Amino acid sequence: MAKRGVPVGPFPPGVDHDAYDRMRRRVLWKLPSGLYVLGSRCGERRNLMAINWAMQVSVDPKLLAVAIEGTAVTHELVMSGRCFTLSLVSREQRGEVRRFVKPAVEDLDAGTLSGVGYRDGLSGAPIPALAIAWLDCEVRHVLATGSHTLFVGEVVDAGFADGGEDAEVLRMEDTAMSYGG
Numbered sequence: 001m002a003k004r005g006v007p008v009g010p011f012p013p014g015v016d017h018d019a020y021d022r023m024r025r026r027v028l029w030k031l032p033s034g035l036y037v038l039g040s041r042c043g044e045r046r047n048l049m050a051i052n053w054a055m056q057v058s059v060d061p062k063l064l065a066v067a068i069e070g071t072a073v074t075h076e077l078v079m080s081g082r083c084f085t086l087s088l089v090s091r092e093q094r095g096e097v098r099r100f101v102k103p104a105v106e107d108l109d110a111g112t113l114s115g116v117g118y119r120d121g122l123s124g125a126p127i128p129a130l131a132i133a134w135l136d137c138e139v140r141h142v143l144a145t146g147s148h149t150l151f152v153g154e155v156v157d158a159g160f161a162d163g164g165e166d167a168e169v170l171r172m173e174d175t176a177m178s179y180g181g
Ligand SMILES: Cc1cc2nc3c(=O)[nH]c(=O)nc-3n(C[C@H](O)[C@H](O)[C@H](O)COP(=O)(O)O)c2cc1C
Pocket: 035, 047, 048, 049, 050, 051, 052, 053, 054, 067, 068, 069, 071, 072, 073, 074, 075, 100, 101, 102, 103, 104, 148, 177, 178, 179
């Protein structure tokens, strides 16, 4: 894995590595994407994580790919639990997503993860109460890509919360946050 702050090649001929690295990052940040909450579970360990690297990759079967950093708690849980949920969040809930940029704290008595209620989906992975829509997946393929692992899951269940189909979905550009690059 690349050291943080050290430009990653390959580099086109004749460029300044640092300047090129900064510019390339800005190009990568321009890629439009949603901002979601990924639920994972192995046994009785559950987590919710903010994620924007997610997309559909097959129509038949219905496959969804998510890229998860190797050092994340979520990586360990998806690798061993073999399932995940991807929840869409409304634009009004943009502040709530910040709860999930570090490992979630589970309160078993309250039934919450980082203060947010959840229920377990068909796969067993948690779906946060703030979801306006959700996709529940079982892992079918795992591809180590570098800093991240691409987990490809088959959608085994999906649904909308009440009014969820009409809500505006949270996207990266609705926030001041960036990821990757
Ligand atoms: C806007 C935003 C987008 C993110 N997107 C991803 C992503 O696509 N993949 C990923 O592995 N981590 C992503 N993260 C980082 C994780 O949310 C964060 O590191 C997380 O707490 C680590 O996962 P863990 O709780 O499972 O340890 C993103 C963070 C932010 C703030």
